[in-house]
Amino acid sequence: MLKPQKKKITKKALKEDKFVEAALNAKTYLEENSKQVMIVVGVVLALIILIILYRNHQQTRDLKAATLLGLAQVEYQNMNYAKARQFLNQLLEDYDGTDAADQGYFVLANLNYQQGKYEEAEAAFKKFIDSYDGSKILKASGLAGYAACLEHRGAHQEAAEYYLKAQKTAPDFVEAANYLYLAGRNFLKAGQKDKAKKAFETVIKKYEKSNRANDAKAQLIIMAEEK
Incomplete structure (x- = not known):
């Protein structure tokens, strides 16, 4: 009489069994904790949306700041100093911390120095050299x-x-x-x-x-x- 042979369990079969077991465990967990999982997913999605919105806002902010800087530089070159100062003040008040604002302090410092406002020029130059980290020539x-x-x-x-x-x-x-x-x-x-x-x-x-x-x-x- 032939003895029944034991079926050999391969590594592949073991891996498949573990995968099936893990999948079943995951399914069970999701069924039992669906509410908590949805909350986590919702939080992650909200964070992603906030990051995208922040980046878009920052890009828009940088663009507006650069525009004001350009306008100020044009007026400065044309010796319309009052108008240049107006644009610079708006730039520094509304967009402080941007690269354009850092450069704005340099333009404002030169404007003040040219008009004999040496204390204001010194303060603006100091602000510029403390915050600016771009062109070495400008620095x-x-x-x-x-x-x-x-x-x-x-x-x-x-x-x-x-x-x-x-x-x-x-x-x-x-x-x-x-x-x-x-x-x-x-x-x-x-x-x-x-x-x-x-x-x-x-x-x-x-x-x-x-x-x-x-x-x-x-x-x-x-x-x-x-x-």
Whole structure:
């Protein structure tokens, strides 16, 4: 009499059994907890919708801010300063924190400086250099603008340091030699002759073809004669 053979259970069959078991367990869980599951799904969908709405809102906000900045720059270039200030004020009040607003502080600072409002210019330049993290050339210009405000009120040591920062931020910028030369001049006025000498020597060495190279040489000659 033949003995019944045991059916060999393969790995594939085991996997299929586990899958079936998991599917049945999931079905049972969903049936028993359908309300809770629907709540979770609803929350996730709501979050997704909120993220999409926020991104769309942010894009619209950035576009409006950029438009105001463009209008302000056009009016500034055309020397319609009152109109430029109006656009800038609206930009900074309604869209502070956007990239356009950061750049708006730079335009406002230049406008204030040009109109002799040095305290307001200094505050706007400081706001710009603290918040802006884009173009190195624009950042260097902002640092130099802030330095000019400090120089105007006689803070020569601090002005020199910021002119130096401006030069180091964008060393290949066309104004870099001028920034370094002005750093030297302000170090000299602050009584920091060694730092002034180093700045002038660097102008001559690094920017020998610039107009400021001859000015730096002249300053070194004057310093040597005063010893």
